[in-house]
Amino acid sequence: MRYGIFSDVHSNLEALDTVIKAYEKEDIGRYLCIGDVVGYAANPIECVEKVKALASTTVAGNHDWAVVDLFSVEYFIPVAKEALFWTKNKLTDSVRYFLESLKPVYENEDLTLVHGTLEAPDEFNYLTGDIAAAETFSALKGKICFVGHTHRSGIFIKDYLDSIHYKESGQIEIKEQNKYIINVGSVGQPRDGNPLAAYCIYDTEKKEVQIKRVSYNIQAARAKIIQAGLPQYLGERLLSGT
Numbered sequence: 001m002r003y004g005i006f007s008d009v010h011s012n013l014e015a016l017d018t019v020i021k022a023y024e025k026e027d028i029g030r031y032l033c034i035g036d037v038v039g040y041a042a043n044p045i046e047c048v049e050k051v052k053a054l055a056s057t058t059v060a061g062n063h064d065w066a067v068v069d070l071f072s073v074e075y076f077i078p079v080a081k082e083a084l085f086w087t088k089n090k091l092t093d094s095v096r097y098f099l100e101s102l103k104p105v106y107e108n109e110d111l112t113l114v115h116g117t118l119e120a121p122d123e124f125n126y127l128t129g130d131i132a133a134a135e136t137f138s139a140l141k142g143k144i145c146f147v148g149h150t151h152r153s154g155i156f157i158k159d160y161l162d163s164i165h166y167k168e169s170g171q172i173e174i175k176e177q178n179k180y181i182i183n184v185g186s187v188g189q190p191r192d193g194n195p196l197a198a199y200c201i202y203d204t205e206k207k208e209v210q211i212k213r214v215s216y217n218i219q220a221a222r223a224k225i226i227q228a229g230l231p232q233y234l235g236e237r238l239l240s241g242t
């Protein structure tokens with residue numbers, strides 16, 4: 001199976017459309033989304049409809065749950081809160097129903113998905129550093145867990161001696177003796193200093209994970225955010241990928 005796994009679209013339709021086009025060249029058998037389809041940018045409805053049609057499974061992100069009152073808005077910084085209230089006013093019944101139905105964890109025979117961390121999936125903690133990685137590894141029944149939430153792609157590897165190693169990004173071969181946490185980065189609002197949209201491919205036959213980047217029309221996404229009356233900062237940050 002070749003999985004197309006992506007996260008943190010954040011209502012950025014320009015980035016999502018470009019990533020979908022890039023995936024079309026990759027012979028993907030199944031798409032999975034790690035949450036935060038909405039929040040921040042100007043096209044929540046369109047993004048939810050596209051993800052709903054594309055991905056066989058989507059797990060809940062903190063923004064997805066917050067706009068349908070399943071998670072506290074007190075968690076968020078002011079610009080995120082503002083975008084949440086803006087998004088809430090746009091929701092249609094079918095989009096609201098979809099977001100309400102999202103579960104925080106998904107597991108199958110090949111992989112596990114969670115937006116934040118696996119030991120507390122509904123708290124949306126950030127998986128950064130070896131201590132947080134160790135907690136998720138302890139809760140992981142399978143071999144490989146895909147996460148999002150930080151908007152920074154990266155790979156944690158736990159070897160047979162229980163040592164944890166970190167690799168920034170790129171491509172990795174999945175070895176039998178190791179366990180893996182793969183942060184797929186963000187489609188719609190990267191924060192690793194690289195403004196290009198991030199997306200991931202997991203090939204279970206080749207035993208290979210790739211995290212790729214693609215350029216999209218950032219200026220259009222930025223202009224829409226500003227025209228929509230969302231905080232200007234949310235448009236500007238797309239340009240720098242921060």
Ligand code: ZN
Binds near residue numbers: 151
């Ligand atoms: Zn996010």
